[in-house]
Amino acid sequence: MRIQKTQGVEQTTLLEGDCLTLLPKLPSDSIDLICTSPPYADCRKKTYGGIVPDDYVEWFLPISQELYRVLKPTGTFILNIKEKVVAGERSTYVINLILALRRQGWLWTEGYIWHKKNSFPGKWPNRFRDAWEHLLQFNKNRKFKMYQDAVMVPPKESTVHRAKSLRDYEDFRQESATGSGFGRNISKSVSRELVYPTNVLHLATECSNRNHSATFPESIPEWFIKLFTVENDTVLDPFAGAGTTGVACRRLGRRFIGMEIVPEYVKIAMDRINATPAPAEVPLSSPV
Amino acid sequence: MRIQKTQGVEQTTLLEGDCLTLLPKLPSDSIDLICTSPPYADCRKKTYGGIVPDDYVEWFLPISQELYRVLKPTGTFILNIKEKVVAGERSTYVINLILALRRQGWLWTEGYIWHKKNSFPGKWPNRFRDAWEHLLQFNKNRKFKMYQDAVMVPPKESTVHRAKSLRDYEDFRQESATGSGFGRNISKSVSRELVYPTNVLHLATECSNRNHSATFPESIPEWFIKLFTVENDTVLDPFAGAGTTGVACRRLGRRFIGMEIVPEYVKIAMDRINATPAPAEVPLSSPV
DNA sequence: AGCTCTTATGAATCATTGA
DNA sequence: GTCAATGATTCATAAGAGC
Secondary structure (H helix, E strand, O other): OEEEEEOOEEEEEEEEOOHHHHHHHOOOOOEEEEEEOOOOEOOOHHHHOOEOHHHHHHHHHHHHHHHHHHEEEEEEEEEEEOOOEEOOEEOOHHHHHHHHHHHOOOEEEEEEEEEEOOOOOOOOOOOOEOOEEEEEEEEOOOOOOOOHHHHOEOOHHHHHOOOOOHHHHHHHHHHHOOOOOOOOOOOHHHHHHOEOOEOEEEEOOOOOOOOOOOOOOOHHHHHHHHHHOOOOOEEEEOOOOOOHHHHHHHHHOOEEEEEEOOHHHHHHHHHHHHOOOOOOOOOOOOOO | OEEEEEOOEEEEEEEEOOHHHHHHHOOOOOEEEEEEOOOOOOOOHHHHOOOOHHHHHHHHHHHHHHHHHHEEEEEEEEEEEOOOEEOOEEOOHHHHHHHHHHHOOOEEEEEEEEEEOOOOOOOOOOOOEOOEEEEEEEEOOOOOOOOHHHHOEOOOHHHHHHHOOHHHHHHHHHHHHHOOOOOOOOOHHHHHHOEOOEOEEEEOOOOOOOOOOOOOOOHHHHHHHHHHOOOOOEEEEOOOOOOHHHHHHHHHOOEEEEEEOOHHHHHHHHHHHHOOOOOOOOOOOOOO
16 A cells, blocks of 8 residues: 655555455445546456456446445446447447446446547448447436536637637637646636536547556546545545546545556556646635 | 339338338338437427337337348448436436347447537536437348448548648648538549548537427438448338438438328428439430 | 558657747 | 747557458
């Protein structure tokens, strides 16, 4: 266990090991948001062994059972997952997982779509490139905490006349849809000029070298952290990988608990999180 | 039955009635593409009576059994469907339908996403606007006909800027802009300047009122018709509604069989299709 | 198992411009 | 002239799928 403290508060906890073993050590009803991207079926074989699609649900259910226990009743579970093609067909392991999670007690509240602007290239005679992934939202109850104002975006109209072409406009909008500026507080004060986003997120994958085969872009955990937590809430990522969720937590002033089975990634994650600045401390009485 | 003939060929057939009754009259293995948007569960009660989500799969399976029979072995079935929110949860009838169709023998080849750029406005405390729908592709066999070159698109401007000079790109754009109309074959000749699309379609919904509560934009059937059929192939829409698929077929020179249970929509569809110009006849030997 | 098809993007490397 | 900012170009690579 490696702990990083900021301002006397235990902010970041990185645990090395299998989350199925580590999760039972966490207290019940203690997590505000679980945001994770587990290894997809048949992927990351070199590092995680790869789970066969047929065995995926069986593999995941004991973990999600523990996730259910540690999540607060008003908390949210965001699951990033993608379907694979098996024998010319879309594999059904994702939809089987959804059904299984519901039987386990989870409510399948929403299905966000992550549109990957730079999807993996390729050419096949019977299909185009797969440019989207699931971002599934599950909850324990119909009532959960949600801070919609924290993720508002500039409206279409303000950009239309500024853009030279439709394509420019799309580019701009896709950038602004994720609120590219970190740490900015775009909420109530300017809310008259902002609109709520939809359940389709347009983001590029990061193809820069993170020494991890599958980092998702920081914008994704950032968006859900803003949407479902406030400062000093606790976020859990049981498949922390290179620690992207932890980096976003550090930047946004949320507590983070990460679990990762590969020692090398634990080190990378810790280094990345340590290199990330925490939000500036706000004086109790600030001179204006 | 109302029939429209063009150039001596029976091009458009609109049948009034329940597709479950009408489909058995079609010969087996006769359809190249089925492209349809059936009534979503529990929606549009005023027009279709509405199917309760729990009964949706049971209601659809006898129809899809007939669709399977009439589709050519190399044909494709495109199903536009949207998940509904029931009691604060995403309803599972779509994923249950996918599983049921697979048990019926269909291969679930691909899951396209229709990103609705102007989704229905609204505000809820626990969710954002739903801006996407499924466009599910099913086939009878792993081998099916697909004409990918017919739907190639200009690359992203940013990519072109980097790959080539702006001037080259502008020249190319002028050309392709003129080829963007219906019926044109912008493929092989300029294929080096075009790229293949992904499985995420960005289309606006149609704002104009067609007197039908759920018209999808003509771009959607147009895209799939180009992708999966050639001229004089036969396209079937068992839930023809206001005839959007038929209009696209007429424009693209494909034969169309539409079925619609509401007499008023049959009339609207026929009027719209009749008002649509067929592609210009190409002389067998054209003087140059 | 290996080869191949393919596109968007960040990072790196230079070239050009302007104060 | 120097340095910083901007722009053009190159390069590697990203959670793939079919034969």
